Amino acid sequence: MQYQSQAVAKPYFIAAIGLFVGQILFGLIMGYQYVVGDFLFPALPFNVARMVHTNLLIVWLLFGFMGAAYYMIPEESETELVSPGLAKLMFWIFLIAGALTIVGYLAVPYATLAKMTGNDILPTMGREFLEQPLITKAGIVVVALAFLFNITLTVLKGRKTSVSLVLLLGLWGLAVFFLFSFYNPANLVVDKYYWWWVVHLWVEGVWELILGALLAFVLIKVTGVDREVIEKWLYIIIAMTLITGIIGTGHHYYWIGTPEYWQWFGSVFSALEPIPFFMMTVFAFNMVNRRRREHPNKAATLWALGTGVMAFLGAGVWGFLHTLAPVNYYTHGTQITAAHGHMAFYGAYVLVVLTIISYAMPILRGRAANSERAQVMEMWAFWLMTVAMVFITLFLTAAGILQVWLQRATDTPLPFMAVQEKIALFYWLREATGVVFLIGLIVYVLSFFAKGETKAA
Amino acid sequence: MFFFLLFLALTFDTQGVLPKRDHRENITDAVVRGKHIWERNDCIGCHTLLGEGAYFAPELGNVYKRRGPDFIKAWIKGQPTGVPGRRQMPQFHLTDQELDDLVAFFKWTSEINTSNWPPNIEG
Numbered sequence: 001m002q003y004q005s006q007a008v009a010k011p012y013f014i015a016a017i018g019l020f021v022g023q024i025l026f027g028l029i030m031g032y033q034y035v036v037g038d039f040l041f042p043a044l045p046f047n048v049a050r051m052v053h054t055n056l057l058i059v060w061l062l063f064g065f066m067g068a069a070y071y072m073i074p075e076e077s078e079t080e081l082v083s084p085g086l087a088k089l090m091f092w093i094f095l096i097a098g099a100l101t102i103v104g105y106l107a108v109p110y111a112t113l114a115k116m117t118g119n120d121i122l123p124t125m126g127r128e129f130l131e132q133p134l135i136t137k138a139g140i141v142v143v144a145l146a147f148l149f150n151i152t153l154t155v156l157k158g159r160k161t162s163v164s165l166v167l168l169l170g171l172w173g174l175a176v177f178f179l180f181s182f183y184n185p186a187n188l189v190v191d192k193y194y195w196w197w198v199v200h201l202w203v204e205g206v207w208e209l210i211l212g213a214l215l216a217f218v219l220i221k222v223t224g225v226d227r228e229v230i231e232k233w234l235y236i237i238i239a240m241t242l243i244t245g246i247i248g249t250g251h252h253y254y255w256i257g258t259p260e261y262w263q264w265f266g267s268v269f270s271a272l273e274p275i276p277f278f279m280m281t282v283f284a285f286n287m288v289n290r291r292r293r294e295h296p297n298k299a300a301t302l303w304a305l306g307t308g309v310m311a312f313l314g315a316g317v318w319g320f321l322h323t324l325a326p327v328n329y330y331t332h333g334t335q336i337t338a339a340h341g342h343m344a345f346y347g348a349y350v351l352v353v354l355t356i357i358s359y360a361m362p363i364l365r366g367r368a369a370n371s372e373r374a375q376v377m378e379m380w381a382f383w384l385m386t387v388a389m390v391f392i393t394l395f396l397t398a399a400g401i402l403q404v405w406l407q408r409a410t411d412t413p414l415p416f417m418a419v420q421e422k423i424a425l426f427y428w429l430r431e432a433t434g435v436v437f438l439i440g441l442i443v444y445v446l447s448f449f450a451k452g453e454t455k456a457a
Numbered sequence: 458m459f460f461f462l463l464f465l466a467l468t469f470d471t472q473g474v475l476p477k478r479d480h481r482e483n484i485t486d487a488v489v490r491g492k493h494i495w496e497r498n499d500c501i502g503c504h505t506l507l508g509e510g511a512y513f514a515p516e517l518g519n520v521y522k523r524r525g526p527d528f529i530k531a532w533i534k535g536q537p538t539g540v541p542g543r544r545q546m547p548q549f550h551l552t553d554q555e556l557d558d559l560v561a562f563f564k565w566t567s568e569i570n571t572s573n574w575p576p577n578i579e580g
Contacts (some may be wrong), residue, residue, distance in 0.1 A: 050502050188507075
């Protein structure tokens with residue numbers, strides 16, 4: 001570890017992994033509810049489990065991004081963090097606020113929680129992914145501001161690199177677009193229009209900048225390729241991301257009451273969205289092939305290559321699959337969407353956070369890389385989780401195609417629930433594969449406790 | 458930067474066109490209250506509305522046309538069905554007034570010009 005203040009990243013990474021485990025457990029519960037509908041009912045209705053599953057994902061990825069920034073920025077800026085104390089304080093505020101929110105979801109009916117937390121003052125709750133009570137949303141803003149203050153000042157006082165500027169741009173964008181979560185007009189169409197400014201402009205906009213910066217940082221470290229080369233790639237990738245991704249928002253504006261020209265803008269621009277992801281794949285492999293050193297942390301390299309491939313498959317290929325308006329007319333809001341969502345989030349954001357954790361955690365624990373044994377376990381975890389996710393995606397895609405066939409693209413459509421019963425086989429297969437994913441995750445967690453010889457950092 | 462400005466320009470144009478498609482003149486107080494009931498019970502956590510939400514339970518953007526007001530109210534009042542193994546919807550204890558508001562919201566939503574989506578009445 002080159003700078004003492006990088007150490008604040010450690011609790012962020014540990015919290016991220018802990019919440020990841022929680023997310024997967026709730027995912028398995030929901031997967032089971034898909035086939036045994038009354039499982040845990042009424043104690044844990046599906047909508048509550050889903051809120052916990054998706055909110056935990058968002059929160060642990062945010063923990064991961066913040067941890068990554070706290071680790072990377074001092075090293076990039078070649079200076080200590082402006083305020084490690086503030087970073088530690090914000091960690092506890094964010095963790096406690098997050099935990100209380102989850103407890104709130106689980107302990108009381110959602111309507112009661114809304115009432116208790118003052119949703120009547122400014123109704124923002126009950127919209128997908130933005131279910132958090134008003135005070136939690138306000139808390140997120142406070143934590144984000146303190147975090148950005150800390151990071152930005154550190155960059156300003158030290159060396160400015162392309163990696164840290166792209167990261168800053170992504171993180172500021174993340175905070176700015178989150179502000180639209182406070183805007184909830186009575187007109188559902190307008191509500192949906194700006195809801196996507198948080199959701200789409202996050203995951204297909206500014207988060208991709210964060211993804212690019214994290215990946216570039218790890219590749220610089222593990223391959224030893226010249227920074228200039230890697231930064232050129234990063235610039236081209238983020239330029240393509242913004243060119244395609246911003247107007248690509250239009251692929252959400254086909255069927256929600258918005259004008260029909262969005263079908264053209266959305267189709268054309270989002271058809272180009274796979275390009276930056278494909279470039280990331282080429283980028284990752286190219287840099288590793290041209291490596292100038294053999295970094296002892298082989299696991300980190302595997303996660304980085306995995307990010308390149310899986311982000312392209314999940315976000316690029318599975319996104320393109322249903323992004324053209326005439327196709328989306330039939331697939332909108334089916335299991336095809338769920339399939340894409342799972343692999344895209346895993347491939348792009350889960351894997352990049354695990355990449356930076358894999359690279360940084362050993363160093364934070366005082367060694368250049370983990371023992372051979374720990375790394376082998378980590379690589380097993382990578383393959384188990386990744387292969388499981390590929391099959392989860394394939395089974396959901398199969399379910400989605402049948403759903404479209406039976407319910408949408410037919411002259412004799414069956415009712416929703418009748419179709420769900422017919423495609424239950426694929427939900428069972430998905431659940432079984434979900435168990436494999438959990439096993440992979442357990443192996444991953446255990447890898448942190450594996451013994452073995454290590455070299456000092 | 459150019460593409461962000463183009464996006465803003467398109468947004469500006471959309472704002473101008475929207476009133477013709479979302480028939481906002483019909484957003485009554487009942488519709489506004491209905492939307493809040495929809496939100497504070499997290500209906501989106503199981504259902505889709507105009508195709509967005511969770512995929513666990515039926516699309517409700519066109520439920521007004523599919524089922525009609527009386528069926529919707531009776532259905533919500535009758536939950537959970539308690540059929541073993543079947544997906545269950547919680548009992549939300551809505552008053553008659555709240556049920557009427559929710560139905561008003563569904564009616565307004567079903568009349569938005571969604572470019573002919575969903576493909577058929579089953580949603």
